[in-house]
Amino acid sequence: KLFQSGRLPPERQPPVVEMICNRGNASDLQVVFDRVLTSDGFSQDLRAKAVAWLTDAATTRKVQPSGDLAGLAKLVVGEQAATDPALQRAAIRLAAAWKVAAVAPALRELAADPKTPVALQRSAIDGLIVIGDPASRETLRQLAETASLPVRMQAVAGIAGFDVPAAAKSAAAILKVASPRDNPGPMLDAFFQQKEGADQLAAALKGSPPTADVAKVALRYMYSVGRSDPSLSTVLGDAAGIAADPPPPTPEELAHIVGDVIAKGNPARGEQIFRRKDLSCMKCHSVSRAGGQVGPELSAVGGSSPPDYIVNSILNPNAAVKEQYVTKVFELSSGKVLTGVVIDRDDVRVNVRDVNGQTIVVPVADIEEEAEGKSLMPQGLTKFLTRDELIDLARFVSELGKPGPYAVNTARTIQRWRVLQSPPDELTSSVPHLEHVRQYILGSEPSAWMSAYSRVGGTLPLNELRDGRTPTVLILQGEFDQ
Structure with missing residues (x-):
């Protein structure tokens, strides 16, 4: 009632609005929604937050405003949308959560227009996927056939949610013409999220296999997200010319490998292997706060675990999964x-x-x-390694936490970074204006940034970030714990 009265000071509004969205009923949420639709109802920051809180209420509590929701369309298209792109994308997510059919025509127009900015086009397609009315599904089918390759992949990912066989056929056609630099990951994820999706995709690829290099990229991604579905890994492995997953080592084989790790392993080369994108070690594991949080932190693992345990964990990841990492x-x-x-x-x-x-x-x-489930580190990931590379990798991990260059890093260095992908010319051709910094850096979507990590010793190898390209400028932001 205090909020409705208009007597609540602006500085006290955010926690009250959040509480209403977290606990309120449909009538309460309607009050917030009405204020969101009024350009002077909230500050710009609170308006965006309110849209996010309404989205959370819809997805977690299944509660939405009691009145007409069609007014949300003016935040998706029109003058207000043009002046606040971040609010526009948030409104699209809210329209999807509420499945507002009145917004679908605007989303179809944004999705089909090649001039739509990439981030906005992706949001529009995501909205169509969730709303899922017949016209939106037909738009997805058209995009899967005629749009640019990244948009085709995203459309196929949406089709997989309601027609897996058709999506698998389209995915096979896309992978047939894709290059190794194209990222099939989000499209593959859509099949992994469906029952028998991997098997359906495998069947389509068996009749129309991708090139060897594209098959390798797809297979590496599959393993990097903890998937080793036999049907799909076999088809991709055959296309890539890579052997089937090896069985876990016997005790005799393990002992021989451990001996070579101790006698011949090179930890410096091993760190380079650990950082390789195709292995995705740092996607799951962190060292000195640098890396993912899905798997165990490895900063001190070498000081507490013998080499045979480390080698066996690499070759047979399901042998011993700690309770907090059980999937x-x-x-x-x-x-x-x-x-x-x-x-x-x-x-x-x-x-x-x-x-x-x-x-x-x-x-x-x-x-x-x-x-x-099983370990997110799949069986057979090491088939992408030569034996010498396996020896060096295991030696590097076994040195972590021991006195020397791979000891636990206690220095105050930045270990976690974010790199702006595909920065626009306004940021790279000269010293950028403050407005360009606000628009392209501060106002960018999280998906515009790629994670990067320092070495154990604290240095950041910039050549890795260029990824074979020669950009004149790299735009980085550092992350640190206070």
Whole structure:
């Protein structure tokens, strides 16, 4: 009532609005929504936050405003949308959460227009995927055939949610013409999230296999997200010319490898191997605060674990999974399958960290089945390594935490970085204006940035960030713990 009266000071509004969204009923949320639609109802910052809180209420508590929701369209298209792109993208996510059919035509127009900015186009396609009305699904089918390759991949990912066989056929056609530099990851994820999705994709690829290099990229991504589905790994392995997954080593083989690790392993070369993108070690594991949080922190592992344990953990990751890293597999009412490590849970939601390190909020009401999964580090990842590379990698890990160059880093260095991908000319051709910094750096979407990590000793190898390219400017932001 105090909020509705208009007597609440602006500085006290954010916690009150958040509380209403977290606990309020449909009528309460309507009050917030009405203020969001009024250009002078909230400050710009609070307006965006209110949209996010309304989205959370819809996804976790299944509560939305009681009145007409069509007014949300003016935040998606029109003058207000043009002046605040961040609010526009947030409004698209809210429209998807509420499944507002009145917004779908605007989303279809944004998705189909090649002049739409990439981030906005992706948001529009994501919105169409969730709204899922017949016209939106037809738009996705058209985009999967005629748009640019990244948009085709995103459209296929959406189609996989309602027609897996058709999506698999389109995915095979896309991978047939893709290059090794194209990223098929999000498209592959869509199949991994569907029951028998990997098998359906494998069947389509068997009849129309990709080139060897593209198959290698797809296979590496598959392993990097903890998947080793036999049907798909076999088809991709055959196309890539890579042998099937090797069995775990025998005790005799393990002893021989450990002996070579101690006698011949080079930890400096091993660190370079550990940092390789195709192995994705740093996607899951961190060393000196640098890396992912899906798997165990490795800063001191060499000082506390013998070499045979380390080698066996690399070759047979399912042999000993610590309790806090045991994965859960959730089958959802939408038909999707989600695998990850449970961070925390209550009666309303489960917070799950997936293999990409993203925290996904799963409403308890959406969970149909829950089961224990395998290690997110798949069996057979080492088939991408030569024997010498395996020896060096194991030696590097076994040196972590021991006195010397790989001791636990106590220096105050920045270990975690973010790199702006594809910076515009306004940022690289000359010293950027403050307005360009606000627009392209401070106002950028999180997806515009790529994670990067320092070496154990604290240095950041810039040549790795160029990734074969020669940009004149790299734009970095450092992350540090206070």
